[in-house]
Amino acid sequence: MALRVGVVGGGQLARMMIAPAVELGVELRVLAEDEGMSAALAATAVGDYRDAETVLAFAREVDVLTFDHEHVPQEVLAAVADAGIPVHPGAAALRFAQDKLEMRARLAELGMPQPDWAAVSGTDELQAFIDAHGGRAVVKTPRGGYDGKGVRVVSAATEAEDWFAALAEDARGGQLLVEELVDFTRELAQQVARRPSGETAVYPVVQTLQRDGVCAEVVAPAPHAGARLIEVAAQVGTAIASGLGVTGMLAVELFETTDDRILVNELAMRPHNSGHWTQDGAVTGQFEQHLRAVLDLPLGDPSPRHPWSAMVNILGGPRTDALTDRFPAAMDEHPAAKIHTYGKAPRPGRKVGHVNCAGDDLDDVVYQARAAAAFFAD
């Protein structure tokens, strides 16, 4: 009997688990939100991940349940766990990925380096935080944000009035998260895989470049990273994985500050855009590693295969033709570029693919990845 992994969500992260699952010989089953999604090839069910019956029926046919996203409600996760089906990451860990206030509070308990933050219940509290932090701050809705959504830089509390109003209407009530606006030199990401038995595998810390709140480029490992940075990032990643009980892939988004500190920005408990380079640049890609971790198999070697790797996202994509129509020109110019597309219709700003390049020369690797990805622009 093949090992069966069930993935809730049919997006590109589920899709990119297909290749390593087929190669290992693991049966991947996907509960997709809709027909024709990115991971359609492996979709064995279509249904609403917020419906416990739907998820439970899907989960009963697999050895372990995992996710393409962190949005499955706690009560649904509980129903699956109550049925005795392994869920990785588990509900207790996912809580910290689902609610940024809980995440901040827990990271504080763990002594992790973070931006100054507070839970604010109204504009007065928010304004007080802004005033105490140089007149600007970042306000975040604790739940439901991604790719820059639910994040707002404000200089007056009135700019978040609509969010407070929305919270007041939410049965869960609650607060907004406010954080100091960090003066950072660059953004980094640390990936760690952790299996239920506790083993962890630490990827090299990478440099990420966001545009409009969306990941645009990643360079691995992070250039000009000293031994201290590498060590601190790995320690923070491992401490969070263990402290939060994460199983599967964890990505910790980090700020490197102008005064040389590392601060935790966001968490993702799943394969993450900052790790797409590992598909072609690491001995064990993050998607294979996630499958191994959630199956509680020994983790693979996370070492880079090449001195440098670069990943450039294809955002939006061509408006009038298909991504594959650009293959001839892109491949002709860049025979070493690894082109990945997600089977998604182009739409402005949407992640529809990415390009990985790897090699010995940092500048060349970055240039090749950018130039190849540019062939897929509108």
Add this chain to the structure above:
Amino acid sequence: MALRVGVVGGGQLARMMIAPAVELGVELRVLAEDEGMSAALAATAVGDYRDAETVLAFAREVDVLTFDHEHVPQEVLAAVADAGIPVHPGAAALRFAQDKLEMRARLAELGMPQPDWAAVSGTDELQAFIDAHGGRAVVKTPRGGYDGKGVRVVSAATEAEDWFAALAEDARGGQLLVEELVDFTRELAQQVARRPSGETAVYPVVQTLQRDGVCAEVVAPAPHAGARLIEVAAQVGTAIASGLGVTGMLAVELFETTDDRILVNELAMRPHNSGHWTQDGAVTGQFEQHLRAVLDLPLGDPSPRHPWSAMVNILGGPRTDALTDRFPAAMDEHPAAKIHTYGKAPRPGRKVGHVNCAGDDLDDVVYQARAAAAFFAD
């Protein structure tokens, strides 16, 4: 509209096209011989590849037709081509992979280095060849052989009497192929990709180790390969690809003789066991390259990613448990090993998976691949 590649045959070669197809964003469709085959995930049809109607109906839904094996009859290939559907490799090239006598004759026309050979119609002619070549020779049925089947080392013509008898009953009639028994130091393989427009990509020549006529191990590139060997192998591979009009992946199995010559042993016009190392060891794996070639897309960089790669087949597999039951032990000991399994039931001698390792040290790479594969033995 996604590019659609149709593969006739649902074996592990079709299966291993799934991963690069998904990553590129190419739609792979497989016409499998049966339910539950190795490439079942991509199987969109089940039917007899010897039936023109079946193959034609399948082919009408794809942009190009290609193959997991070389056994599709010429009349079926002709029917697909007549319908205006691109077929790669085409019928004219496949003829030389389907009939070893035609292959030998054509390679002779091209001036390729070969063992002495002859087409023999009966035991007298065969005995004459044996006598003229030191009392031993290799007899081969021109059609239908693979993995050592249809190949016999003989020292007397009477040892092939059953094959002559079978030929006499075959409506096509015909002859047997006899070849000198080559005194070789080792076997090599040269892979070349060629697209319809003529572009070729040449992989490094590799060393292969056969056991009982079945590929057991591959080391890439071939150790102790001098510049002349590398050049000759590449020239032979490219000349055959062009001379026979091969499109897609071509593997040329070679003997390196004790007197330092390179002789062509066999051909395969598809991804080949000697190229499985490229999945983890080359910038462009042979399965991606085959898809690019048959789609007439620019070919990918065939360069190795590491100084050394080794591939060790999992032959037979465990009798009493599943391959995946061996994952914990194998992965624990060999975190850098890339384990590939084919979703096939274990059976003595059957190819059910392989292990790839890559790195800087030849001995270590070979050791790791062998040791990891050994965990899957009976």
